[in-house]
Amino acid sequence: MSNQAIIRFEKVTKQYDEDPPVLNDVSFEMERGRFYTLLGPSGCGKTTILRLIAGLIEPTSGKIYIDGKLVNDVPANKRQVNTVFQDYALFPHLNVFENVAFGLRIKKLKKEEIKQKVREALRFVNLEGYENREIKEMSGGQRQRVAIARAIVNEPEVLLLDEPLSALDLKLRTEMQYELRELQQRLGITFVFVTHDQEEALAMSDEIFVLNNGVIQQRGTPTDIYDEPINRFVANFIGESNILKGRMIQDYLVEFAGKQFTCVDGGFNPNETVEIVIRPEDLEITPPEKGKIQVKVDSQLFRGVHYEICCYDQQGTEWIIHTTKKVNVGDDIGLYFEPEAIHVMRIGETEEEFDARLEAYHEQGVANEG
Amino acid sequence: MKKMKLSTIYLFIVFVILYAPIFYLMFFSFNSGGKMYHFEQFTLDWYRELFHDTRLLIIVLNTVIIALLSSVISTILGVFGAIAIWYVRKNYQKSLLLSFNNVLIVSPDVIIGASFLIMFTVVGIKLGFTSVLLSHIAFSVPIVVIMVLPKLQEMSSSLIDAAQDLGAGRREILTKVILPYITPGIFAGFFMALTYSLDDFAVTFFVTGNGFSTLSVEIYSLARRGISLNINALSTLLFLFTIILVIGYYFIVTKRNGRAVGLGARK
Numbered sequence: 145m146s147n148q149a150i151i152r153f154e155k156v157t158k159q160y161d162e163d164p165p166v167l168n169d170v171s172f173e174m175e176r177g178r179f180y181t182l183l184g185p186s187g188c189g190k191t192t193i194l195r196l197i198a199g200l201i202e203p204t205s206g207k208i209y210i211d212g213k214l215v216n217d218v219p220a221n222k223r224q225v226n227t228v229f230q231d232y233a234l235f236p237h238l239n240v241f242e243n244v245a246f247g248l249r250i251k252k253l254k255k256e257e258i259k260q261k262v263r264e265a266l267r268f269v270n271l272e273g274y275e276n277r278e279i280k281e282m283s284g285g286q287r288q289r290v291a292i293a294r295a296i297v298n299e300p301e302v303l304l305l306d307e308p309l310s311a312l313d314l315k316l317r318t319e320m321q322y323e324l325r326e327l328q329q330r331l332g333i334t335f336v337f338v339t340h341d342q343e344e345a346l347a348m349s350d351e352i353f354v355l356n357n358g359v360i361q362q363r364g365t366p367t368d369i370y371d372e373p374i375n376r377f378v379a380n381f382i383g384e385s386n387i388l389k390g391r392m393i394q395d396y397l398v399e400f401a402g403k404q405f406t407c408v409d410g411g412f413n414p415n416e417t418v419e420i421v422i423r424p425e426d427l428e429i430t431p432p433e434k435g436k437i438q439v440k441v442d443s444q445l446f447r448g449v450h451y452e453i454c455c456y457d458q459q460g461t462e463w464i465i466h467t468t469k470k471v472n473v474g475d476d477i478g479l480y481f482e483p484e485a486i487h488v489m490r491i492g493e494t495e496e497e498f499d500a501r502l503e504a505y506h507e508q509g510v511a512n513e514g
Numbered sequence: 515m516k517k518m519k520l521s522t523i524y525l526f527i528v529f530v531i532l533y534a535p536i537f538y539l540m541f542f543s544f545n546s547g548g549k550m551y552h553f554e555q556f557t558l559d560w561y562r563e564l565f566h567d568t569r570l571l572i573i574v575l576n577t578v579i580i581a582l583l584s585s586v587i588s589t590i591l592g593v594f595g596a597i598a599i600w601y602v603r604k605n606y607q608k609s610l611l612l613s614f615n616n617v618l619i620v621s622p623d624v625i626i627g628a629s630f631l632i633m634f635t636v637v638g639i640k641l642g643f644t645s646v647l648l649s650h651i652a653f654s655v656p657i658v659v660i661m662v663l664p665k666l667q668e669m670s671s672s673l674i675d676a677a678q679d680l681g682a683g684r685r686e687i688l689t690k691v692i693l694p695y696i697t698p699g700i701f702a703g704f705f706m707a708l709t710y711s712l713d714d715f716a717v718t719f720f721v722t723g724n725g726f727s728t729l730s731v732e733i734y735s736l737a738r739r740g741i742s743l744n745i746n747a748l749s750t751l752l753f754l755f756t757i758i759l760v761i762g763y764y765f766i767v768t769k770r771n772g773r774a775v776g777l778g779a780r781k
Contacts, residue, residue, distance in 0.1 A: 200675050220678040233676035237694040246690070247680035298680065 148212055149173035150301055150334050151197060156206030158192050158358075165204070166192045168358040174336065176301075179328050181337045181345040184355035185381070190338045193355075194304050197336065199223045211301060221250075225302040226295035230310060232287045234279045240266070240290055241275040247298040265297035268327070285316045292324075296331065303328075305337045309344065321347050342382045346370060354378050362495055374498045375489055379421045386427075386463055390420040390488070395505065398488055401437055401457055409488035410505035419489045424452070424466040426485035435478015439463050441471050455479075536753060543746035550743075560747035570732070570748070576643070577712065577728040584650035585707035591651070592658025592703055597692065599659065600666040612663075618656040626653060627720030634721060641723025649721045650711045657710060658703035665699030666692070698767065705763040709756065 151174040158167040167189040174180050182190035195201045196208060199220035208215055215223060226247070234243050244265055248258045266272055269289035274282070282290065288308060295303055305324070309317045325348050328335045339345055345352050346366040354361045354369060354377075362374040373379035376387055390400030395410035400420050412418065432438050439455035442462075453465040455477070463479065471477060490501070543561070547554035564570060599615070602608045618626070630649045631641075639645050669692070677691045693700075715730040722731060729752065736745050 198675075198679055200678065220675075221681045221683055225679075227676070227679045229672045229676055231670060231672055233670065233672035235673065235676075235691060235694075237697075246677070246682075250681045250686055250690075294676075294680070 148176075149209070150176045150211055151336070152207075152209040152212075153193075153196075154207040154209070156196065156203045156208060158189075158196065158201065159204045164358075166358050167196075167203075169206070170358070170360055171206075172353065172360060172363065174302075174334060176334055177332050178350040179325065179335045179337065179348060181339060181349035181352045182355060183339060183342060183345040183352050183381075185340055188355040189358040190340075190353075190355050191306055192358075194227070194306055194336060194338050197302065198225055198227050198304055224300055225304055226298050226300040227304040227306060228288075228291045228295050228308045230307045232291040232308075234287055234290055234294070236279055238279070239275070240271070240277045240279065240282070243279065243290055244294045244297050246294060251298075261297050262293075265293040268296065268330075269293045284312055285320065288312065288320065292327070296327075300333065302334045302336060303331075305335060307338055307340070309339070310341075317344075324348060346382070354381065356381075360495070362498075372487055372502075373421060373489065374493060374495060375491075376419060379487075379489070384424050384464060384466070386420075386422045386424065388420045388422075388461060390418050392416045392418050392488065398486065401461060402459055403437070405436065405486060406483045407486040407488060408483055409486070411501040412488070412490060417491065419491060421487040421489060422481060422485055424464045425450075426481050427463065427465045427467070428480045429453075429465065429467055429469055429471060430478040430480045432476045432478045435480050437463075437479045439477060439479060441473050441475045441477060444471065444473060539746050540750045540753065543743055543750045545743060548743060550746075560743045561751075564744060564747050564751075567744075573727050573729055573732050576726065577730075580643075580647055580650055580728060581708050581711040584647055584654055584711045585704055588651045588654035588707050589658050589700060589704045592655045592707075593662055593693075593696070593700055595655060596659045596662035596666055596696075596699075597688075599663060615656045615659050618653065619660065623653075623714070623716035624720075627717040630717065631720045641721060642726040645721045645723065646718055646726065646728065649717050650714065653714070653717060654707035654710055657706050658700075661703035661706055662696055662699040665696040669695050701766050702763075705759065705766075709759060712756070 153170055153172050156167060156170050157165050159165040166187075170189075170193070182193055184190045192201070196203055197210070199215065199218060199222075203216065210223065210225065235246065238246070241262055244262045245258050248261060253261075262275070263272070266274065269292050271286065271289050271293065274286070274290075279287065279290070288311075291308070308324075309320050312320060321344060324335070324337070337345075337348065349366055351363060352366055352369050353363045356377050362369055362378050364372075369378065370382055373382060373385075379385040379387055388400045390398050392398050392409075392412040392415065393404060394414055395412070396406055396408065398405055398407045398409070398418070398420065429435075437457055439457045441453060441455050443454045445452040445454075447466075450466045450468055451470060453467065453471060455463045455465065457463060465479070490498070493501075542550050542553065544556050544558070545553050546557035546559065595615075599608060599611050602611060627649070630645070630652070634641060634645045634648075639648070673691055673695070674687055677687045682690060713730055714728075715734065718728050719731050719734070722728065727735075729748070733745055733748060736742065736748075
């Protein structure tokens with residue numbers, strides 16, 4: 145029972161009128177007790193997925209299961225999920241206690257029970273003693289907590305969070321990231337978190353679904369997605385990248401920027417055209433003669449923790465470097481990188497094909513070593 | 515600085531022009547001379563006479579009953595009407611409904627009164643209490659709608675989503691979220707309907723029948739018969755009553771607005 149997916153989407157499509165679908169034939173499963181993040185630019189369909197799970201909208205086609213039961217026809221007020229809304233949606237005419245008690249009152253619980261549960265929920269979000277405050281007297285961060293308390297007091301199996309941190313300032317946002325993560329671990333329920341902020345997604349999630357144009361581009365752990373993006377979109381959206389055109393000579397040998405390099409990717413056709421991703425922080429600055437690639441520094445930006453340096457090589461390709469070293473504009477420098485820093489992407493590959501290829505050449509690699 | 519003074523003087527003059535006739539009228543309601551010129555002596559005779567006039571007292575009572583009944587009923591109808599318009603998804607349908615509503619507000623009372631008169635005669639409703647009440651309800655509903663609708667539109671739709679998410683059904687969403695939220699608008703609509711009904715003349719004049727009259731119609735017929743300072747006394751009382759209503763309305767609105775302002779700071 146515990147292995148069964150708590151949420152399952154089967155070929156779900158959502159379309160409004162004649163517009164292109166907001167969500168196109170999406171299938172996935174979510175396990176119990178994990179922290180999932182739906183990540184993507186605005187209009188990618190991430191909030192649509194959330195509203196479909198909540199039951200606030202109905203799918204145009206496809207099936208949605210919660211806890212193994214088909215819920216297509218179950219209205220929102222009968223589903224065992226609760227939502228923390230982007231604008232918190234707290235009821236302005238009720239105080240903190242009544243806001244949190246709203247769901248319990250509808251379930252017609254006994255007065256004493258309501259009192260106890262509300263107090264417990266408020267303690268969970270560190271808002272003890274705020275019961276009688278009006279909503280307008282609370283700060284943004286406190287409202288956020290009230291919204292969370294109001295959702296978790298109903299003991300949902302799944303908590304949906306619709307960009308709940310976007311209205312907070314940077315410092316508070318980082319704090320809340322830790323708190324949400326900790327809250328999820330203490331409650332042990334499934335969190336589905338929607339955001340367009342890749343840093344937030346990387347910091348908090350067990351698993352990330354990257355969405356674009358109503359399709360899930362890639363799913364995986366934060367490190368998987370960061371280290372092995374499946375395509376140009378994911379590589380660009382998650383972190384910063386140098387993306388270059390290249391050619392796969394054979395397994396573990398790739399050509400780009402006019403040179404050949406050993407790499408750790410395989411499973412391609414000989415001489416296949418590919419795209420190469422090298423993260424800016426994987427590039428190391430060396431004297432020109434020691435570098436694998438020679439470039440000229442074009443500009444340098446101070447970013448606080450690091451410098452962002454923009455360079456061009458002889459072919460005119462742009463290279464972005466993140467480094468703590470300072471260089472001078474106009475200098476010739478060398479760039480060094482490990483074979484592991486090169487990530488090769490096949491153009492137009494789907495997630496299934498990507499996973500299959502990864503598996504195949506990993507096995508092969510193990511066999512070669514043996 | 516000079517500009518400020520000019521604008522203050524202008525404002526003062528405007529208010530004097532607007533209020534002078536009313537105060538002139540009120541002033542002579544205390545005149546023992548019985549004429550609107552040459553103030554002789556202070557007297558409350560006209561008021562005394564007013565309060566001994568049982569016919570007039572019944573008319574006052576009629577007016578108040580009509581006003582209260584019609585504003586209560588039209589508030590209920592108007593609130594549901596506003597919610598219905600708000601629920602309409604398609605934009606052109608929404609603005610069409612709203613236009614129908616607004617036409618009734620701006621169209622001349624004479625036309626509304628005349629058309630009601632024709633309708634009541636055709637349908638066979640006897641002119642009197644019922645016809646006046648029905649027509650007052652009819653012209654008050656659009657006013658309530660227009661007072662309530664902005665409140666609804668200001669309400670974030672995520673409040674409804676949140677209520678649904680927390681298990682509320684349609685009825686609970688209405689009673690626990692929508693109605694409490696729009697309460698200030700409902701009060702405003704109610705008071706507007708009340709004042710419109712209290713001082714309506716044109717529509718009532720058309721649809722009232724033998725033996726039934728409201729204050730404004732009565733004052734009109736008194737004035738036609740010849741000037742008596744009775745009218746001044748009556749008008750003074752009416753004016754004071756309206757002032758009290760306005761002040762009461764003001765207090766309710768500011769008290770509620772204290773909340774609404776806090777809401778605005780939410781984002």
